[in-house]
Amino acid sequence: MTPSDLSLRLDALRHKERFSARTLDDFAAHVEGARDEELFRMSPLRYAASHGLDEQEGIELFLHATHVGILDFAWGMLCPGCMAFLTTAGGLRSLQSKHCNFCNLDLEGSIDERVEVAFTVAPSVRRIRFHAPETVDLREDAIRLYFSSSVAPGSSPHRALGESILAAGQAPPGQTHRITVTFDEAGQFVLLAPAGHLAVYIRVREGGPREASFDLLEGQAIPGVLDAAPGPVELRMLNRTTHAVGFFVAPVGSTWPDPAEPGRPLTHPLLPYLTGARLVASQSFRDLFRAESIPSEGGLELKRVTVLFTDLTGSTALYERVGDLRAYDLVRKHFAVLRSIAAAQGGAIVKTIGDAVMASFAEPIHAMRAAILMNRAIAELREADLLLKIGLHTGPCIAVELNERLDYFGRTVNIAARVQGLARAGEVVCTAEVFESPGVASAVAAAELDATRAKAPLKGIAGEVPVVRMVRAGVEAPPSIT
Numbered sequence: 001m002t003p004s005d006l007s008l009r010l011d012a013l014r015h016k017e018r019f020s021a022r023t024l025d026d027f028a029a030h031v032e033g034a035r036d037e038e039l040f041r042m043s044p045l046r047y048a049a050s051h052g053l054d055e056q057e058g059i060e061l062f063l064h065a066t067h068v069g070i071l072d073f074a075w076g077m078l079c080p081g082c083m084a085f086l087t088t089a090g091g092l093r094s095l096q097s098k099h100c101n102f103c104n105l106d107l108e109g110s111i112d113e114r115v116e117v118a119f120t121v122a123p124s125v126r127r128i129r130f131h132a133p134e135t136v137d138l139r140e141d142a143i144r145l146y147f148s149s150s151v152a153p154g155s156s157p158h159r160a161l162g163e164s165i166l167a168a169g170q171a172p173p174g175q176t177h178r179i180t181v182t183f184d185e186a187g188q189f190v191l192l193a194p195a196g197h198l199a200v201y202i203r204v205r206e207g208g209p210r211e212a213s214f215d216l217l218e219g220q221a222i223p224g225v226l227d228a229a230p231g232p233v234e235l236r237m238l239n240r241t242t243h244a245v246g247f248f249v250a251p252v253g254s255t256w257p258d259p260a261e262p263g264r265p266l267t268h269p270l271l272p273y274l275t276g277a278r279l280v281a282s283q284s285f286r287d288l289f290r291a292e293s294i295p296s297e298g299g300l301e302l303k304r305v306t307v308l309f310t311d312l313t314g315s316t317a318l319y320e321r322v323g324d325l326r327a328y329d330l331v332r333k334h335f336a337v338l339r340s341i342a343a344a345q346g347g348a349i350v351k352t353i354g355d356a357v358m359a360s361f362a363e364p365i366h367a368m369r370a371a372i373l374m375n376r377a378i379a380e381l382r383e384a385d386l387l388l389k390i391g392l393h394t395g396p397c398i399a400v401e402l403n404e405r406l407d408y409f410g411r412t413v414n415i416a417a418r419v420q421g422l423a424r425a426g427e428v429v430c431t432a433e434v435f436e437s438p439g440v441a442s443a444v445a446a447a448e449l450d451a452t453r454a455k456a457p458l459k460g461i462a463g464e465v466p467v468v469r470m471v472r473a474g475v476e477a478p479p480s481i482t
Helices: 005-016 021-033 044-050 055-067 138-146 156-163 276-280 283-288 315-322 324-344 364-379 411-422 440-446
Strands: 071-078 097-100 105-108 115-121 167-171 176-183 187-193 198-204 211-217 220-222 225-228 231-239 245-251 300-313 348-353 356-361 387-402 405-409 427-431 449-457 464-472
Touching: 005 021, 005 055, 021 055, 044 055, 055 071, 055 115, 055 283, 115 276, 138 156, 138 167, 138 245, 167 176, 198 211, 198 220, 198 231, 198 245, 211 225, 231 245, 276 300, 283 324, 283 348, 300 324, 300 364, 300 405, 300 411, 315 324, 324 348, 324 356, 324 364, 348 405, 356 364, 356 411, 364 387, 364 427, 364 440, 387 411, 405 411, 411 427, 411 464, 440 449
Parallel strands: 198 225, 211 231, 387 427
Antiparallel strands: 071 115, 097 105, 167 245, 176 231, 187 198, 187 245, 211 220, 300 356, 300 387, 348 356, 387 405, 427 464, 449 464
């Protein structure tokens, strides 16, 4: 019996020896047996929760499964008004800006919680109906195609929209498609084309026309607003694209929440999903998907990245004491330890600079846990008197492609580097923004570190910066930073 495409690709995963046999068997059973809709725009976080994995292991599993061709992933900018999942064929490179036709909103091109990364089974492994969106029954799947799958089931406006579809169909390419829709009353209705995220609003009012025409183009419908009368109305749509366009017509109720303001949390109830910021911070993503580059001009803004810098003390004396070869081996071992810890906490090593390391994390708590573990692990390298000095800061960054790798620039990076310069051997120093982030203070206390607040002048940074110095409990604290 010839091995299936899935089994061959799973063998490639098994050869990586990163996941247990049970984890891979469960994953194979899911890919083979789950319903089509469960394999479309999957969240690795929700998969992990339902299969007894921690979130990071779920992310790692999905990334490596994508790398061997079992899954595909898509970047989607989430509309803060309607939660449309807005994608482009260019992936990460094309996330600079988007427009939601449903809400008529321009979305800024930055990576934060408003960018979702979702995974779908690859067609070479298993064909599902969503691989051919022009053929699906839009009465059943229109909402799933148009909006994020991370909207909580039963969310009022999405459920109401899906339950009140008046008509659905397919407009053939290069032809004028006619459909008669009966509007029982005056109000606002919408024609949505999920695959292209097109929207045409229909204002139904007494005295309106009994027929209306519009063109369907790639990414746009012209005009975007039509008038019509109550009762039967003929809609004529000229499909100027090269592919069939599926559409549905439904009333737009008054229950849609106002779009979340920039920087504010999204207003819809959401299930756990993988954000673009968290994926970009992942070591596996950086290692496996170098081709997922960012825009070559101007970079891409990330609303928040936690940057960690380390410096290794005692390395110069080490070379003198044990010789170049042995010292270099120990320094390489230190780099491997830091990389492993960063990856386990969902972060990534951005680059090494001499004996120093720059790492990035999506959340301050992940960075602080990594810092604590790094300090402990290097202190336990008994072969040499090596200790780390660690500094952290969190804030917006610009991501750029440098030497075919993702790198970060901006004030946040500069502050993190300066804060690291305040640390002494075996210490962690972070800014107040990091320490006051959710879970950080508790993690510091659980690690039995004494935390001392201070203010410090940082070279090139205006004013004094509030910082927190952390040392192992029982170790005499150094003089005040100020």
